[in-house]
Amino acid sequence: MDAAGVVYFAVPGPLPDEGLLSGPGQVPWLGRATAPAAVRAGLREVGALLGDRDAGLFTHAVALANWHATHEHCPRCGARTRLAAAGHTRLCPQDGSEHFPRVDPAVIMLVLDPADRCILARNRKWPMKRVSILAGFVEPGESVEQAVAREVREEVGVSVGEIRYLGSQPWPMPQSLMLGFSARAIGDVQRDQPIRVDDDEIAEARWYSRDDLRAAIGAGDILLPPPVSIAHRIIAAWYGAPLPRAG
Numbered sequence: 001m002d003a004a005g006v007v008y009f010a011v012p013g014p015l016p017d018e019g020l021l022s023g024p025g026q027v028p029w030l031g032r033a034t035a036p037a038a039v040r041a042g043l044r045e046v047g048a049l050l051g052d053r054d055a056g057l058f059t060h061a062v063a064l065a066n067w068h069a070t071h072e073h074c075p076r077c078g079a080r081t082r083l084a085a086a087g088h089t090r091l092c093p094q095d096g097s098e099h100f101p102r103v104d105p106a107v108i109m110l111v112l113d114p115a116d117r118c119i120l121a122r123n124r125k126w127p128m129k130r131v132s133i134l135a136g137f138v139e140p141g142e143s144v145e146q147a148v149a150r151e152v153r154e155e156v157g158v159s160v161g162e163i164r165y166l167g168s169q170p171w172p173m174p175q176s177l178m179l180g181f182s183a184r185a186i187g188d189v190q191r192d193q194p195i196r197v198d199d200d201e202i203a204e205a206r207w208y209s210r211d212d213l214r215a216a217i218g219a220g221d222i223l224l225p226p227p228v229s230i231a232h233r234i235i236a237a238w239y240g241a242p243l244p245r246a247g
């Protein structure tokens with residue numbers, strides 16, 4: 001319920017009018033003379049188009065719906081739990097335990113060298129040319145700063161210090177909270193800390209100056225994450241201007 005007393009509901013279920021729905025990744029009403037009555041659109045597609053209130057509502061709804069869909073039973077006794085507190089918790093009728101939505105903390109970090117270059121890397125699972133800053137999940141018993149240092153060491157073999165918090169973004173695909181950081185490589189990166197990628201997860205990684213980034217985007221060599229992502233915002237803040245577009 002908002003300040004004006006308006007109540008919002010989220011209803012998981014099949015979408016109507018399949019004939020009017022578009023394929024994933026498309027926002028067909030943009031640039032069309034006549035808009036269809038309904039289209040299927042994920043948070044990734046419309047997050048950047050919605051206002052703060054609607055983007056927040058959509059994010060909250062997706063996060064809760066994902067949780068309900070995958071947490072139907074009590075983790076203690078296996079009984080089927082029931083929805084409570086307007087969908088914000090689930091209760092076990094057998095043992096009375098109350099269960100809350102999971103949030104998985106993840107860190108995402110801009111790694112800088114003394115010359116203020118940053119590391120951009122391509123995950124093995126991503127399309128060719130897509131690069132971003134490094135990221136990974138926080139492990140149990142670990143501080144977020146330890147997670148930043150561990151992930152950078154694991155993924156590119158670089159030791160970092162000066163870890164600073166930048167901001168956060170909920171990322172309910174399915175249930176992450178992305179915590180953004182900057183970190184500084186220790187010492188002379190050319191001499192002491194050459195990038196050694198973890199071949200399991202990272203296909204390639206390298207240092208980019210702002211000029212390198214502009215040139216690589218202009219030449220069509222790399223694609224950056226979409227503007228809706230915290231990764232895009234962190235890279236843009238380092239770049240010091242809106243990021244150049246491809247082509």
Ligand SMILES: [Zn+2]
Binds near residue numbers: 093
């Ligand atoms: Zn139970």
